[in-house]
Amino acid sequence: MTNMSRAVQGDVREIYLDYNATTPLAPEVLESIYDALANSWGNPSSSHHQGVKAKSVISTARHWIAKMVGGKDEDIVITSGGTESNALVFNSCIEHYRRLYPKSDQLPHIVTSNLEHDSVMLTVEEMRANGKIELTVVTASHGSGKVSPTSVVSALRPNTIGISIMYANNETGVIQPLQEISHVVKTWSKANCSHQILVHTDAAQAIGKIPVNVNTLSVDYLTIVGHKFYGPRIGALYARQPAKVTPVYPMLFGGGQERNFRPGTENTGMIAGLGKAAELVCKHISDYHEHMKTVRDYLEQQLELAFPGHVTFNGQYAESERIPNTCNVSFKGYNLKGYRIMKRLKWTLASIGSACHSEDLDKPSPILLAIGIPDDLAGNALRLSIGRETSKQDIDIVIADLRAAIATLTDEQDKQ
Missing domain, CATH: 3.90.1150.10 (Aspartate Aminotransferase, domain 1)
Known part of the structure; x- marks a missing residue:
């Protein structure tokens, strides 16, 4: 290289x-993008050999993306990038709450921190301003740069539907205690809610720098951003068994691609590059x-x-x-x-x-x-x-x- x-x-x-x-x-990523654009240019939804070829490229990429974060192939939804992945999480949490409690006058409640990237913070602030959610922003400790699990639990309510805490801060690099936060949130949820509180982390700055494993972290959603680990400017969302265990509701509607979670003809070249970048992370x-x-x-x-x-x-x-x-x-x-x-x-x-x-x-x-x-x-x-x-x-x-x-x-x- x-x-x-x-x-x-x-x-x-x-x-x-x-x-x-x-x-x-990365040079290997650039090569994989070129190869996919030159040789696997068919529509992945087509049944002829060019379509089958493109679909195979996407399947291989999905496998490496899933492996990189410790998930299963079917847990990965390809998106345009981190901003869309984060928005898809909040949209899914709100829609899930609405379907759980169709007659409730109470809004779903989201908890996040004052360390978050704008793609999280501005999204939830806009949702609060539009009367879609209640929002609590917990503060990081001045002595550690971390959000404490105790402060997150203190913010929980019976109508809390989602928690979003970044994995590693993009400015200080401080790693947040996601495993502990997930544990205390799930414990509280079982004792105090009639529904599961969903835990999300934006792992944009962690991937490619430290090992990332969704099972260790015990998160329901995890945001993946390609251009932070030598990949192209697209992304993905990990969701644990989407639609079966973890709710994922589309923001867009169209031809049914990505199992209807994110329709639109797949960008095979960029997906191939994202998969190759994930493969490099897995190996090195x-x-x-x-x-x-x-x-x-x-x-x-x-x-x-x-x-x-x-x-x-x-x-x-x-x-x-x-x-x-x-x-x-x-x-x-x-x-x-x-x-x-x-x-x-x-x-x-x-x-x-x-x-x-x-x-x-x-x-x-x-x-x-x-x-x-x-x-x-x-x-x-x-x-x-x-x-x-x-x-x-x-x-x-x-x-x-x-x-x-x-x-x-x-x-x-x-x-x-």
Whole structure:
């Protein structure tokens, strides 16, 4: 595999450290997409050999996607991406509650956290505003960056139908205690509800970095996002025995594809790429994890050496685990806003937080504020996320780039 963390432009070698925003296509993935588009271009619903060929490609991809998360082939519903998968979960929870209690005047209740991606938070807020749900947002602990199982249980009500807590945070990398949350929610549900409370996790940032197993996590739904693990920009939803055990109700209606859960003629090429990306994860997750953690730890060590006493790592808690590739660092100093540092970096491509908030350059990350990071430090944060082929030599270039950028900003401040 060629090194994708670098791109040579004249005498400048760019170092890409924004893998939590998106990843490039792995060469094997690109090859599988091309092969499917060139050789398996038939409609998967057609009965002739070209249709059968395309259907086989999709079946193989579905198998690897399921295996990657510990599910069964029939548990996987292909979607356009994480946003659609998350919306499909909430739509299904609401429709399930309506069918369980057709005469009830009480709205279904959803619980989520203040750490969630916009594709979760904005969706449930819109549903609440439109009178479709009641909503409780539990807060993460300032001492751990995690949502506690106790706070989730405290939010439950007899009309609670769904819980949605992300698996790993996209800005801090902190891994949430999903297994414990699932256990306490299901225990409470059996004792206090006449229905099952459905547990969902958006695993976009976890897949490809740590092992993900739906059985260990005991979740009912899990969101899969291809472009976070070197796959194409489509996704999938894991649902445990959809329509049999776990409700899945379509948002779209059409030709019956995806067992009517998500109709529309299948995008065979992109599905093939998603399957190949999942296969790579299945075969190499230990190597990916070890390499990214080694380089991320080296990055943090070098930051401390280069800026002694002037950096703080957001999300680095003694009692919390992080995904192995994520470093969220704040530089102490009045003129060292994250976006100002980024503007002066010559070689490093990074972000100040979620790519979805990239237009709000002068605003501290709401995720960092949610876990108790002070405004001044939150505003000075950079998110540096490692890829599969990021090297220690790349990190050395980044450190030199940061030194120069911060020296420039410090000089500018001194002259004012």
